[in-house]
Each structure stands twice: as structure tokens, then as C-alpha cells.
Amino acid sequence: MGNEKLAVEGGAPAVAKLGTYPAKIGRDELWGIVDMWDFSPGVKEKLRQVIMGDPDVRGPHLFRYYNPKPSRVEAAEAAMGRLIGSKHCLAVNSCTSALVSSLRALGVGAGDEVIVPGYTFFATAATVGACNALPVIVDVDDSLNMDPSSAERAITKRTKAIVPVHMRGAPAQMDAIVDLAKRKGLPVLEDVAQAGGGSFGGKRLGSIGTMGAFSLDYYKIFVSGEGGFVTTDDEWLFTRAQSFHDTAACWRPNRFARERRQGELFCGENYRMTELEGAVALVQIGKADEILTGLRRVKKLIKGGIDKLPGVSFRRITDEAGDTASNLVFFLPNPDVTRKAMEALKAEGVPAGGIYDSTVRDWHVYTFWDHIIQHRSVVSDGLPWSAVPKEELPKYAPDMCPRALDYLGRAILMEINRHWSKADCQAITNGINKVLRAYVK
Ligand SMILES: Cc1ncc(COP(=O)(O)O)c(C=O)c1O
Structure with a gap:
């Protein structure tokens, strides 16, 4: 002891070879994933043979970086970038x-205002x-989306x-x-x-x-x-979003390199997508045309079959060709009729409901955003509300978006299922017409 020749000086290495041991995520865990679904016994047996019986299956990696296998997350980013027509696409976990990565990439921080x-x-x-x-919360118009003139008035x-x-x-x-x-020289972040x-207008x-x-x-x-993507044509914004989503530049083209440009390295969070989500996302993106074609077919059948009654109007679609057709929305004359019609539609078996009822809490309408309206903060520094003088904070009030409350309170909403058959659509249309004829003369 003490006289043995060190390996760095040409001696024999102490650890000649370690054994081959199971990966961190092994066959049992893989089987646990399979077990989440209600597969038939036949399918289960086939999967069991593949997972348990394959000597090469030591376990999946599931981490997008350092992965010895081609990353599914990276493939999903490429597929989504192609689909959307954006030069850069970053996968995240929601x-x-x-939104946070993008806002941070755009440099949004304490005291800034963002119009939503x-x-x-x-x-x-x-x-x-x-x-x-x-x-800064602004009103919507009859498209149920941001009213551009309300947004303009809110700029400070x-x-x-x-x-x-x-x-x-x-x-x-x-x-x-x-x-x-x-x-106004402002960036637009599309949600x-x-x-x-x-x-x-022909652009995704x-x-x-x-x-x-x-x-x-x-x-x-x-x-x-779970999952999400950030898209942009701007290489610098992509770089900053990528840095932010990965604990601030953990993984860059050269991860330990110094900052390539000021603003690349900063404190970030971990919003990385896992390989499991990436694999599912990749397949889903490949089905985009099929999904959209199905939604549009079904929505057209139902919308086209609804009686044209003077008291019924459809939500304005800003670009018919660009509507994903995932939802059908129409407005009735007043909230009272809407409530009654909603109940009647339910009784008819029509899968539709309302959007806004002042007595039913719902996170999609600003009136229920107590966290904002009441200036709530998670810590004693009082941020974000303490960043500007109190009298200069954006004004919040329950009636600040009157058009939103008017349209949403009169709206009937139906989520479209792309698999509905012609007969399903006909039955739904019949149910809607039956109710509208009774309540909206
Ligand atoms: C308009 C809008 N923005 C953001 C989100 C947040 O999405 P996620 O659940 O992926 O965080 C949602 C989810 O419902 C949404 O509808």
C-alpha cells in the first residue's frame, strides 16, 4: 500500500472494467407506463413480450439532452416548426x-405592462x-378575441x-x-x-x-x-427563450461556452419537455391535417344545418379558412334566454353549454381573476404590484370589458368532436333547432 504505481504514471488502473447494470428507468417502469391503459389481454401480452422479453431493453432515457437515441422532442420541434412555418421552434412542458419563456425572451419584467x-x-x-x-386587460369584440381598438387605447x-x-x-x-x-413598435406574442x-390570411x-x-x-x-411550443423567426428571441427554459443556458450549442452576446446568460427555470411527451407530440403533429379536416367537416355540417332565425347570430370568424373549427359559438338575444336554452339543449342531449354566468366561477373570464383584480402577491415584496406607484397601476373593475360580458353572457358554446358521424351531426342540429324554435322566435 502506498507504493503501488499510479495509473497516471503507467500503473494498472484499479477499476479495469465495471459491469453492465440496468438503466435508471427499467423494464418494470416501462411496464408501469403500459399498465396505465386498458389494453386487451392480447395486446398486453404482445407488449409484455417486447418489454420484458427483449434483452436489449434496459430502459428508456426520457431526458431530451444527452440522449443516446435520436431525440423525439427535437423531432417534434422540427415537425412543429415546419407545420407553423416558423424558423425556430422550442418544445417546453406547457x-x-x-408564455413565460417568450415574455422573458422579449425582456418583460417588473413595471412593464402587457396587454391581454x-x-x-x-x-x-x-x-x-x-x-x-x-x-392590462382589454375588451373583446364579436369575434370573442381581442378588440384591436381597445388594445390601442390601452397602450401607455x-x-x-x-x-x-x-x-x-x-x-x-x-x-x-x-x-x-x-x-407602436411593440412585439406581438400570440397565445x-x-x-x-x-x-x-394564409399564415399559420x-x-x-x-x-x-x-x-x-x-x-x-x-x-x-402536457406540453407546449414557442415559435419565432427571430434567432435571438429563440436563443433567449431556449436559455430561459433550460435553467438559463444549461444546454446551448456549446453549453459551457461564455456568453455569445450580452443577454444570453441569465437566471432561468426548467421547462424542458420529456421524451415521452415529445414522442406523443410528434405523432399528433403528423395528424394535423387529419384532425383539422375532421373538425372542419363536422362544424360545417352542424353550422350549415342550424335554422337562420333573426334572434340567433354566430360568433364572427375573422378568417373562415383559418378557423380550426374546434368550437361552434352562437349568440342568443339575452342571458336569460341563453340560460333556458342551455338547460333545454342539455335535456335534448346536445353537448353544448354557456360561456359566462356571473354566478358560476370560471377561469376564462376576467371577472373571476381575483388574483389580479385584488392585486395579490405571493411574497412580501408585493410584486408585481409594487413595481409602480399605486395610482399608476392598470385599472381593474368588474365591468371594465362590457362587450366581453355582453357577448359571453349570451353565448352558447359547443366543442366539436371530429369523429362525429353525419347521423350524429344531424341529431345535434335537430336538437339545436328544436330548442331555438321554442326559445328564440
Ligand atoms: C388560451 C390559453 N392560454 C394558455 C393556456 C395554458 O396552457 P397549459 O395548460 O399548456 O399551460 C391555456 C390552457 O388552457 C389556454 O387555454
Whole structure:
């Protein structure tokens, strides 16, 4: 002891060879994944043979970086970038993460204002607050998306970005919003969570503004359980979003390299997508045409069959060809008739409901965003609300978006299932007409 020749000096290495041991995620865990579904005994047996019986299956990697196998997440990014027509695409683990990464990439922080519509899932506004910035809530129009003139009136010296949302599958008025943003020198971050694959003026949503944020949670058009994407043509914004989503530049072309340009390295979070989600997302993106064609076929059949009654009007679609057709929305004369019609539709077995009822809490309408309206903060520093003098904070009030409340309170919403048959569509249309004829003369 003590006299043995060190390996660095030409001695024999102490560890000549280690054995081959199971991977961290092994066969049992793989089987655990399979076991989540209700496969038939025959299918289960086939899977069991593949997973348990294959001596090469030591376990999946599931981490997108350092993966010895071709990354599914990377393949999904390439497929999504191609589909949307964006030069850069970054996979993340949710649209919430996509929004935060994009806002941070755009430099949004304490004291900045970001314009969002009063009708959207709360995440659009919450992520602005999570970046310590101030959400400025503006009204929608009869398209149920951001009203460009309300957005224009809301611009102040603090405005840092405009975030239109393509709600319920249909595009916002992107020509007017982009025109406004150009005139004011502001970036546009499209929230495409609910409208993956839609377009406006022949361009896919998420490729029209400066950046796009997508969701793949289970309730969206393309799904992977959880997941999201950031799209942009701007290489620098992509670099910054990529840095932010990966604990600030953990993985760059050369991960330990010094900053290539000031603003590349900063404190970030971990929003990485797993290989499991990437694999599902990749297949779903490949089905985009099939999914959109199905939705459009079904929506056309149902919408076309609804009686043209004077008291019934459809939600304005800003670009019919670009509607994903994931939802059908029509307005009735007043909230009272809408409530009655909703009950009657339910009794007829029509899968439709309302959007806004002041007595029923729902995170899609600003009136229920207590966190914002009441200036709530998670820590004692009081951010985001403490970043500007109190009297200069954006004004919030329950009636600040009167058109949103009017349209949403009179709206009937039906989520389209692309698999509905002609007979299903006919039955649904009959149910709708029956109810409308009874309640809307
Ligand atoms: C318009 C909108 N933005 C953002 C989100 C957040 O998406 P995720 O659940 O992927 O974080 C959603 C989800 O419902 C949404 O509808």
C-alpha cells in the first residue's frame, strides 16, 4: 500500500472494467407506463413480450439532452416548426411555460405592462404577473378575441408587448393587431394554446406575430398530456427563450461556452419537455391535417344545418379558412334566454353549454381573476404590484370589458368532436333547432 504505481504514471488502473447494470428507468417502469391503459389481454401480452422479453431493453432515457437515441422532442420541434412555418421552434412542458419563456425572451419584467384580452384562460394574464409585469386587460369584440381598438387605447409608455389569444380555435384580428404593434413598435406574442394549426390570411397562427406560444395539454387540438411550443423567426428571441427554459443556458450549442452576446446568460427555470411527451407530440403533429379536416367537416355540417332565425347570430370568424373549427359559438338575444336554452339543449342531449354566468366561477373570464383584480402577491415584496406607484397601476373593475360580458353572457358554446358521424351531426342540429324554435322566435 502506498507504493503501488499510479495509473497516471503507467500503473494498472484499479477499476479495469465495471459491469453492465440496468438503466435508471427499467423494464418494470416501462411496464408501469403500459399498465396505465386498458389494453386487451392480447395486446398486453404482445407488449409484455417486447418489454420484458427483449434483452436489449434496459430502459428508456426520457431526458431530451444527452440522449443516446435520436431525440423525439427535437423531432417534434422540427415537425412543429415546419407545420407553423416558423424558423425556430422550442418544445417546453406547457403553454404557461411557453408564455413565460417568450415574455422573458422579449425582456418583460417588473413595471412593464402587457396587454391581454378579458376573455382567455387565466394563464395568459397570470404569466405576465409571474414575470413581475402588469397585465392590462382589454375588451373583446364579436369575434370573442381581442378588440384591436381597445388594445390601442390601452397602450401607455409602459407597454412592452401585446398578447392576442386565438380563443376557442378561431383567429384573432391579426391584420389590425400587427398593424397596431408595428405603428407602436411593440412585439406581438400570440397565445395559440387553443388554436394549433389555425391560420389568418394564409399564415399559420404563431407565425404572424413576433412569437407564438402553444399548448399540448389534454384539452387542446394537438395533445401530449402536457406540453407546449414557442415559435419565432427571430434567432435571438429563440436563443433567449431556449436559455430561459433550460435553467438559463444549461444546454446551448456549446453549453459551457461564455456568453455569445450580452443577454444570453441569465437566471432561468426548467421547462424542458420529456421524451415521452415529445414522442406523443410528434405523432399528433403528423395528424394535423387529419384532425383539422375532421373538425372542419363536422362544424360545417352542424353550422350549415342550424335554422337562420333573426334572434340567433354566430360568433364572427375573422378568417373562415383559418378557423380550426374546434368550437361552434352562437349568440342568443339575452342571458336569460341563453340560460333556458342551455338547460333545454342539455335535456335534448346536445353537448353544448354557456360561456359566462356571473354566478358560476370560471377561469376564462376576467371577472373571476381575483388574483389580479385584488392585486395579490405571493411574497412580501408585493410584486408585481409594487413595481409602480399605486395610482399608476392598470385599472381593474368588474365591468371594465362590457362587450366581453355582453357577448359571453349570451353565448352558447359547443366543442366539436371530429369523429362525429353525419347521423350524429344531424341529431345535434335537430336538437339545436328544436330548442331555438321554442326559445328564440
Ligand atoms: C388560451 C390559453 N392560454 C394558455 C393556456 C395554458 O396552457 P397549459 O395548460 O399548456 O399551460 C391555456 C390552457 O388552457 C389556454 O387555454
